[in-house]
């Protein structure tokens with residue numbers, strides 16, 4: 001899968017606004033990859049593809065999790081996390097993306113996880129801080145992302161967990177594990 005093919009696939013799967021978000025994640029991901037010595041080609045491909053499943057019907061994604069034997073607890077943490085995990089599965093099986101580094105960056109772009117690869121961290125963070133985003137506290141994350149990739153991931157995780165907790169929404173356990181991992185890392 002080259003970039004042209006990847007862009008074609010997501011142009012067909014995404015609405016215009018989401019496609020423009022994707023283009024900004026690619027740009028931001030490239031900057032972060034260069035800054036922190038992460039493989040730029042892999043980051044760009046993962047960023048192009050990261051929201052591939054964003055507009056699949058929730059019922060379809062839930063069925064895929066069951067039928068494909070993905071972890072069933074994914075069904076218990078709100079529908080927003082599904083597109084990341086099912087997206088990685090669809091990319092592998094529908095588009096025949098074979099690069100495990102790219103697939104894992106897509107899989108963990110929403111929840112993060114402990115001990116992320118550089119590619120995973122950059123895609124996770126680029127999705128969070130791309131210039132079209134406007135979350136509370138994002139400017140601080142953007143500033144730290146100029147200096148320290150792990151600390152910027154920690155702050156994005158902290159903000160996301162705080163946001164979910166405030167709304168009384170469930171938090172996927174690997175997001176907590178990521179938060180704990182990167183908080184200890186700072187000591």
Ligand code: GDP
Nearest residue numbers: 051077078080081109110111160170171172175
């Ligand atoms: P987008 O697809 O570009 O909009 O961005 P993301 O893939 O990062 O999805 C963001 C959404 O996922 C936000 O609404 C978050 O609240 C939600 N989210 C992120 N992490 C978690 C988690 O651990 N648990 C749950 N339930 N939702 C999460």
Ligand code: FE
Nearest residue numbers: 050051109110
């Ligand atoms: Fe996403």
Ligand code: FE
Nearest residue numbers: 109110127128
């Ligand atoms: Fe995200």
Ligand code: FE
Nearest residue numbers: 021050051127
């Ligand atoms: Fe996204």
